[in-house]
Amino acid sequence: MRRILVVGASLAGIRAAEALRRHGFDGELTVAGTEPGVPYRRPALSKGYLLGTQSADQIGLSVDADLDLRTGTEAVRLDLGSRVVWLRPDDGSAVPHPFDGLVIATGAVARTLPGPPLPGVHTLRTLADAAALRSELQAAAQVVVAGGGLVGGEVAAAARVLGLDVTLVVPAPGPMAGVFGPAVARMLAELHQAHGTRLTPGAVARLEGDSRVRAVRLADGTVLPADLVVLGIGSRPATGWLYGTGLIQPGGRLRHAPNLAVADGITAAGDVIAAPGAGHWDNAIRQADTAARTLLDGQAAPAHDALTMFWTELYGTRLQVIGHPAPGAAARLAEGSLGERRCVVTYGDGDGAALLVNSPHRLSTYRRLLAAVPA
């Protein structure tokens, strides 16, 4: 294998390229990413960057490998037969890039509501999104955030910390009920309310406004006035450029083997293959290493370690999750108190996942406990 192309220059793509070098690949290595600037650490966008405590320079992602990094370069088509990816640099031309090996790490894009873009309505996925949102938060008065997931929750908290009037629209009984269960969802609802964020149960059906957003209308007819709206309603895999290749499943994720092989000489990492809700930092770096080894060693590489973690922070309360709670898994309070927001909740009879609330010192213990149980 002489020529490897990595499509996607965020965490998964960059780490996959580094892993290729680390595992001995010394051929031509190109990394192409759509975004214009240098790679950055995405988790900071909805935290320090939005609050203004961190600048764009301070959230850069280190690139520790000899590679040809092409930013502002979009992949527009994969031709499986001739093993070529068509790349479109920002000058608008289309350039065929032949490859022997390909890593697909194009990530995901934020979901939006149907209809034309309306000024004052934001999503948060890229640095450009965050810069636009950060700038508009300075002048906003009444913010409505739709969706109580990681992005929605963190944006609502940041806007509230900035002193704005914030309403979070999230189905009852509270944020992330589908992931963590009703008791944790109620705790998260109380946490938001304790810091002055209003919670309105429901889901956004429509945006109202002409030259700028004026209000959101919920499915039950409730109208919430707003001069700034943030949609945190999930993401979809950025795999549009692969339509027609037969590599995509319904919903947009890539079909892949446990060792992250997608096709002969093609592997994938990050949000293009992540299970819903599992597109996170730790997951991406572990998958990047597996995708690199599978590409170099064929079928020899082991499956990636599923016992990964993710985290979020709301008003100084830290939530860390080891593994991924299975849908509907029974939640059990293993230690501490939900009311005091310092506890550990386990899922699936202790062998599935654990949620640590303000208990980072218990991470190693629960990681060991969960790793010791055969999956």
Place this chain on the structure above:
Amino acid sequence: MRITVDRNLCESTGMCTGLAPDLFELDEDGLIVLLNAEPGDELRSAAEQAVRNCPVAAIAVQHED
């Protein structure tokens, strides 16, 4: 190899404790604790992984050659 950590940068994500559990812990406040500042070569790869993947770049490694 010599490892240094910056507790002022630490945001308690715990990535390091997963990637290199023999080298890092988090204390009661959630801040990074270095368990072994000068580990042997067998921990070199784990240490480098932790450096590269700390989301807030709170860990550094110096190699004395």
